[in-house]
Amino acid sequence: MLELEFLIIFMILGAIIAIETKDMLSSVVAVGISGLGLSLAFLFLKAPDLAITQLVVEILCLIILIRATLRRDLPFSTSGRWYFNTTVTFVFLGAFLFLSYFILKELPSFGQPLMRVSEFYLNQGKNLTKATNLVTSIILNFRAYDTLGEATVLFTAVIGVLAVVRKIGRK
């Protein structure tokens, strides 16, 4: 899967551009590089449901972020203990990556997943639910409790936005 590695490197470059650009609007647009790259990566990894959802969600995410950054720029400032703090951050992140190397060796290697639970869904899913899209049959039939919890979280997030953004000065 050499093309997948190139795609992830492309996403990393997009993320670095998004973080380090001074202009806010171009930084928001550079997030789109990363998100659309993720959508393509889902397509390579044989997950078309996720590719559709990620593509659409990315567009809405960009619209919301542009709404936040419109006409509000912030000059880049390097006051304070800038070099010391950056050095400490890089040391911490390097240690994180170094330790994650040993953990990743313990995982099953790429391309051979453990499918102890999913074997049942793959073999019996079509006969039990009559749905040909197995992802839908899992989220809405075998594991509908998860989806109920997810719907609750989405509802709470929407109510949170309405509560934060609600008009002040109303009596």
Place this chain on the structure above:
Amino acid sequence: MRVYFLCFILFVVGLYAILRKRNLIKIIIGTIICEYAVNLFLILIAYRKDGRAPIYSPGQEVKNMVDPLPQALVLTSIVIGLAVTALLVGLAIRIYEKYKTFDITKINQLKG
């Protein structure tokens, strides 16, 4: 293995933005990138070599499908991530209205 490590590097880039940036919008962008990396990692674990998408088509018996369970979990997580991003943006706009800035070092009053 190498793909997993690249995915972790993407996560670390997002973490750097959260830890080190002063602009609130840059911090939100960092959380979005972290979320992308986690979603990608879960789907990378689910991939099976020469696998097919877990969707049947008429008149075809497919044996080696990829693991559909992490895909189902990530499908819900993507939409939740969008709602949480919107919540963060709403909070950031409120803070801007109060303090007239996105710089977190200048936001120093908790009350009032």
Place this chain on the structure above:
Amino acid sequence: MAGSKEVEWGDIWHNPLGGKERKMLEQKNNNTSEQKNKNTLEQTESKGMSLIVKTITRLTVGLILLYGIYIVLHGHISPGGGFAGGVIIALSFIHLMLAFGKEEVLKRFSSEYITFFEGLGATLFLGIAILGFLAGYFFLDFFVDKGAPFNLFSAGNIPLYNIAIGIKVSSGLFAIFVFLVLLRVIKDKDKQ
């Protein structure tokens, strides 16, 4: 008073103005409403984006909405489902709002409708789950005959769940967008 309706949303909520300033604002709005009556046609043309964008939007927005409904209804046969379709439906409304301006759209879909649909989606999902008590326990498929695979009417209650989630996601995301647009920051107006 006719003028009080014309005050912009943001003006009311973010200016805790005294009576005097409020009156001045209303007078200003009265003046603008008179001007509106004079040249109604020009005013409606100049709201929102340019004529090209509006014409293309009139052609495409129905197709986008139809595609979202298709994705929701065929979630159990082909890739898609309630989440992706709901976001596409929300995007079609947002497309309309970006092209025509917020007043034009909020005249037809007010925020009360959106919050009503948001609650309706959540209640519908839970209601179908509770209907499983007919056959024994929570979240049970209560259809006896599930139909043949690859048909539109198959797979028990999965399409019903898909429709409920589609309503919920689309109205929730559109509500988020509407409330973020209605939010006005005071400094923005000072700059203008």
